[in-house]
Amino acid sequence: MRRVVNLYRSSVGKKILMALSGLILFGFIVGHMTGNLKVLQGCEPAVAGDHAAGLSVASQTCAIDTYAEFLREVGYPAVPHGAALWGFRVLLLGAIGVHASAAFQLWSRARAARTQGYGTSKDISFTYASRTMRWGGVILLLYVFYHIAHFTTGQAHSDFIAGGVYHNYVVGFQSPLILLVYLVANAALCLHLFHGLWSATQTLGANHPKYNHLRRPVATLLSLVIFVGFMTPPVLVFAGVIS
Template sequence: MALATRTDRHPSLVRVFWASTVGKKAVMAVSGLIMLGYLVAHVMGNLKIFFGPEEFNAYGHWLRTMGGPVLHEKWALWLVRVALLAAVLAHGVSAYQLSRRDLRARPVRYVHRRRRTSYATRTMRWGGVILALFIVWHLLDLTTLTVNPRGQEGHPYENVVATFSTWYGDVIYLVAMLAVGLHVRHGFWSAAQTLGAGNAARDRTLKVLANGLALVLTAGFVSVPVAVMTGVVS
């Protein structure tokens, strides 16, 4: 009985870490960097569409067979998906809980907003909601092909062209990619500060890197629907 009481009074280090504001910010930062790494790899794969259907479809086939012959078809792809889903959930839950904690600490809203707060900072919450909704749409569009107007299993090039041949597909994707740019710009900077990478000497470099990453990723993702709309990719 004494042992049970003692255990109850001393929660695990993991629980203590997660319950703290610092712990939640660290989880948010690490999960955000995992997603950033995925975005970099994803945009590099997307740009293969400019080399034609054969190369892009071959890239799609490689995604399903990577890890072979050690791993069965799609096993590695599902491992990546599960890891990414875990990162998204950890990021979203920690962001939500930090937001609620911040609201409880300051129940009375500021009369005047701080002028030095950037647009990206003020829209991080809405940006997160937009991206969460976009992920659902993106999966239904290009993974399950549920909402793709001419979805064909095993033909990713044709499916991408079909998506961006519709006005609503273009609007949804472009709005989401702008949200990605703003999220990366602010998120990379915040993650660096949380993980202790920032200081007076490195802050300027980190800001330039954050802006550069956001710009390159946004331009890379946006280039695909624009190429389809203008007939460069067809």
């Protein structure tokens, strides 16, 4: 524990913790995106007597609903119902906490390190994305609140049915405004990952002369995969392909 505290105390250590928490969050994002693709599987008419699926919309069984139920059931009966999911949620919350608080501390350090700014300045960073990390991060955090209220707890949803993931999803993305919100948020996420993934390899010292030239393309590819993976189903919903 002393070592972790020491790590947190130094500016480099904060960055390392930021990279590690970022990678946890990235892992979640990959899982989330993969799960969302289940929307593409659509729904099948409910089989009589099958109570496990389609709780509210009893007439059909949707793949994503089954998947959502599965997430709640993971670990049962070894752990109580929903406990694994909650455990994971706590982990994510912790990761967000570490990520954001380290970001905040590094930001305030940087502010103190240059109290007088330049009259004329030119951005000579490697990429534009690196300069958007802080505000981009704040935007993403706000978006997460909205997103939870929209699809998890339902307060921000016009026609929310608990457990009816497919229903909520399809209804949600029929509005052009909401689609736009998600489009912007995912673009921000993509930009954040584009720099963040490369940056994490740098911070964790995962560099090797032989593979260094691959770091940037791989980060680009992964962030685009995330963007396309998240945005394909909503666009299809909006276009009426999925209903």
